[in-house]
Amino acid sequence: MQVHISTMSGKLEDLEAINTNTLSNIFCKQMHKARNKKIICKECYSFEMLENFRKNCVDAFQRNSDLLSKHELTAEQIPIFKKPYVRFSAHGELINLLHLHNLVLIAGSNPKTRFGLWTKRKLLINTYFNKNPFKRLNNTKPLNLVIIYSNPIIGTILDKPPNQYFDKTFNNVAENEFVEQQNCTGQQCKNCLLCYRDNNVTTIIEKVKFYGKKK
Numbered sequence: 001m002q003v004h005i006s007t008m009s010g011k012l013e014d015l016e017a018i019n020t021n022t023l024s025n026i027f028c029k030q031m032h033k034a035r036n037k038k039i040i041c042k043e044c045y046s047f048e049m050l051e052n053f054r055k056n057c058v059d060a061f062q063r064n065s066d067l068l069s070k071h072e073l074t075a076e077q078i079p080i081f082k083k084p085y086v087r088f089s090a091h092g093e094l095i096n097l098l099h100l101h102n103l104v105l106i107a108g109s110n111p112k113t114r115f116g117l118w119t120k121r122k123l124l125i126n127t128y129f130n131k132n133p134f135k136r137l138n139n140t141k142p143l144n145l146v147i148i149y150s151n152p153i154i155g156t157i158l159d160k161p162p163n164q165y166f167d168k169t170f171n172n173v174a175e176n177e178f179v180e181q182q183n184c185t186g187q188q189c190k191n192c193l194l195c196y197r198d199n200n201v202t203t204i205i206e207k208v209k210f211y212g213k214k215k
Contacts, residue, residue: 020069072102148169
């Protein structure tokens with residue numbers, strides 16, 4: 001079984017991505033049902049899409065979930081990319097340490113491609129790179145992997161990454177909040193790449209399109 005590669009649309013138009021199934025991810029389901037109305041996961045675009053007009057993606061994403069979280073990829077299963085930028089987890093979140101391990105293997109096998117990983121699971125990141133659970137010969141983070149902490153609370157700005165393995169923070173705000181500081185709103189990733197490139201910007205801020213308008 002091979003890793004399924006998605007070609008994204010909308011804000012992520014033309015970017016290739018390795019996605020997993022949000023609907024079966026225990027962490028995602030717990031966050032989506034959180035009581036705190038300011039949890040960004042309650043506004044999750046992936047739940048909305050996979051339950052409705054992207055239902056046809058669920059089977060392929062679930063195969064990725066199983067493949068990446070249950071077995072270490074073989075050399076033959078590691079995809080090779082030609083594009084300069086690739087998104088990890090445009091749909092889904094890290095499932096476990098093995099999932100993260102496989103993404104690190106993919107990044108390490110594609111040194112000419114820049115990978116972006118957005119995650120809320122800072123404990124998994126810290127454990128993987130600190131405790132070396134898979135006894136990797138080289139346990140340093142690949143230079144071509146950008147890890148961005150996805151702040152779960154709408155309307156709060158984290159201006160510093162939570163630990164040394166994160167490169168940036170991604171923050172969501174309501175339309176009328178931090179207007180002058182919003183540096184992601186209204187752009188397609190391929191025309192911006194602020195998150196992917198080496199620069200002095202460590203705080204990304206975007207308005208939530210539907211915050212406060214659902215239900």
